[in-house]
Amino acid sequence: MIYLDNHATTPVHPEVVEAMLPFLREHFHNPSSGYRASRVVKKAIAEARGEVADLIGAKEEEIVFTGCGTESNNMVLKSLARVYGRKNSRVITSKIEHSAVLRPCQAMEDVGFTVERCGVDAGGRLDLVEFKQACEGAQSGFASVMWANNETGVIQPISEASKLAKENGLAFHTDAIQAVGKIPVNVAQVPVDFLSVSGHKLHAPKGVGALFLREGVRFEPLIRGGGQEAGRRSGTENVPFIVGLGKAAALMRAALAKGGHAELTANRDHLEKRLSEEVEGVILNGNRDHRVPTCAHISFEGCEGDGLMILLDEAGVQISTGSACMTGKQQASHVQRAMGISENLAKSSLRISFSSFTTRAETEEAVEKIKNAVRKLRQVQGGSGVGPVTVYS
Ligand SMILES: Cc1ncc(COP(=O)(O)O)c(C=O)c1O
Numbered sequence: 118m119i120y121l122d123n124h125a126t127t128p129v130h131p132e133v134v135e136a137m138l139p140f141l142r143e144h145f146h147n148p149s150s151g152y153r154a155s156r157v158v159k160k161a162i163a164e165a166r167g168e169v170a171d172l173i174g175a176k177e178e179e180i181v182f183t184g185c186g187t188e189s190n191n192m193v194l195k196s197l198a199r200v201y202g203r204k205n206s207r208v209i210t211s212k213i214e215h216s217a218v219l220r221p222c223q224a225m226e227d228v229g230f231t232v233e234r235c236g237v238d239a240g241g242r243l244d245l246v247e248f249k250q251a252c253e254g255a256q257s258g259f260a261s262v263m264w265a266n267n268e269t270g271v272i273q274p275i276s277e278a279s280k281l282a283k284e285n286g287l288a289f290h291t292d293a294i295q296a297v298g299k300i301p302v303n304v305a306q307v308p309v310d311f312l313s314v315s316g317h318k319l320h321a322p323k324g325v326g327a328l329f330l331r332e333g334v335r336f337e338p339l340i341r342g343g344g345q346e347a348g349r350r351s352g353t354e355n356v357p358f359i360v361g362l363g364k365a366a367a368l369m370r371a372a373l374a375k376g377g378h379a380e381l382t383a384n385r386d387h388l389e390k391r392l393s394e395e396v397e398g399v400i401l402n403g404n405r406d407h408r409v410p411t412c413a414h415i416s417f418e419g420c421e422g423d424g425l426m427i428l429l430d431e432a433g434v435q436i437s438t439g440s441a442c443m444t445g446k447q448q449a450s451h452v453q454r455a456m457g458i459s460e461n462l463a464k465s466s467l468r469i470s471f472s473s474f475t476t477r478a479e480t481e482e483a484v485e486k487i488k489n490a491v492r493k494l495r496q497v498q499g500g501s502g503v504g505p506v507t508v509y510s
Contacts, residue, residue, distance in 0.1 A: 119434045119479045119486075123318075123411055124267050124295060124470035129361070130320035136364035137322075140357040148354055149343065158356055165363025169327050172366040173293075173312065174303035181328045181349045182359050186294040186315025187217040188339075189328040190261075192350070193290045193311040194221040196337040197259040198230065201288075206258035208232040209251045209287070211243050211273070212455040218261050218292055219451075240404030241271035241456045248278055252285040259288035264296035264312075268439050268452045268468055269403035270412025272300065279309045288334070294318055294326075298369030299378065299409040310334045316358065320472070321365035325358035378473060382410035384480040385471050389413050391484045396491055402458065402466065413469045416462045420494045425467060428490040434483050437468045 120128065140161065146152075148159040163177070170177045183189045198208075203225070210222050212234045226232040235247045243262060252260065260282040265272045275291055282289040290311040296302050297312075298319035304312060312329040316322060330336055330349065342351030372378055393399045398418030417425065422438035429436050439450040449463030458466075469483075 119475075119483050121434060121436045121469045121471065121475065121479075121483055123472040123475075124270070124468060125437055126317045126323060127320045127472050128474060129322050130365060130368055132368060133321055133361045133364045137357040137361040140360050144356070148356060149345070161360050161363075162354055162356060165359045165366075168363040168366040168370070169314065172302075172370045173297060173314070173329060174305040175329050176332065178347070179304075179329055179332055181330060181346045182354065182362070183326040183328055183350055184355070185324060185326045186292070186313055186318070187326075189294075189313035189315070189326045190215075190217040190290075190292055191221050192328055192339045193313065193336075194218065194225070194261060195339055196335075197288055197290070198225050199337045200335045201258050203228065203230045205256050206230070207251070207255035207287075208258055209235065209248070209255065209260040209282070211235050211237065211248075211262050213237050213241065213243075213266050213268075213452045214261065214263055215267055215292060215294070218263065222261070237455050238404075239457055240407075241266060241269045241402070241452065242404050242407060243273050243278060245274055245277055245281070249281050252281045252287055255285060255287060257286060259290065261290040261292065264291045264293035264302065265299070265409045266403075266452060267295045268450060269414045269456075270295070270408040270470070271403045272296065272407040272409060274407075275309065276307050279307055283308050295411075296409060298366070298373070299411055301373060301377070304329055304331070314362075316362040316365060319365050319369050321362040322358055325355060325362045327362065372473060378410045381471050381473050381475065384475055384477055385410060385413050385469075387477070388469065388480050388484055389415070391481075392487060395484075396488055400462065402453075402456070411471050413471075414466060415469065416458070416466045417491050418462070418465060419498060420465050420491050421498070422464055422466050424494050424498075425487075425490050428493060429486060432486045432490065434486050436483075437470075438466060439468055 146155045146158050166177045166180045170180050222232050233251045236244045262278050264275050279289045288310050291309050292313045294315040297314050310331045314327040316325040338349050340351050400416040402414040449460050453463035
């Protein structure tokens, strides 16, 4: 199988597995206990915290471990909702956020918060004029804009957006789940107050995340209990997974220091080049200059994306049509709609996402298989339009 769905999840790095194993076996102790064995576990958590902090330019004490990226986003947004209240405050976000931000914002709107969802341009980047107006029109409140989009890989103007929010007295959160580890993310250079991380997008396991809380920001914990994570997220720590996230963060920092995933980028660009040269009716979506190296978002005219996905799965290539949560919904995603991509073209899209484990040979093989699948589907569907798919084999 060729795995090209790394925006859905990444394989756990073998070195991450090795780092985790001792904490599943001999070092099982509760880090809050008083004996020496617990100190080993506590130290491992502290080291992992340091690694995550170093990856994003934060201080150790500004990192809180969570159960996943969705939890990190919910923790911040619900805290902000409580801190600011619904009276006289606004929630400003974008139309292209992941459901882990969209849904909490919707829940706030349902109970009376004013939520503004700013649009994006045709390349999928936040409309800064609209965002500025929204910030200027708010007396108080907060904004949440993702660092990189999960469907298109397009990097958002976070430096500009966070400055605009801060200039207008608003708190600023960014869902950086698809950015951290892929591109340089440095909270010392960008005035974000809160930043969400998810382990499984950077070769740690699923079920662990982190939240950056800038020193001095107001924060109301979502989960209260034994006071772990300095009272910001109670619950006995998921030590092996935290250790895994720390190891993954260290590996990603080393890869970025070595030139930022050059091989990975070359493979993604090669696939795009070959497909656009060798297949008719190929459209590369998303801003070309501002995107993470891991993602290609491509429309194939006259081919239903879900049909392509099924044919490719049968041929040994795992690819998504959009975000994993949109799979099977047979509709244009909210991201593609916001970009103004037509309904038909949106339904004809694939999200092809790479990791540093993807080889050039796999990339070449995937190109051939995508070409075959497109040819086959166009024959079945009569070449034009996106009709119902009746034959998959
Ligand atoms: C941009 C973005 N935000 C949030 C999430 C949710 O993260 P998790 O799966 O760790 O809950 C994802 C995962 O797909 C994502 O891509």
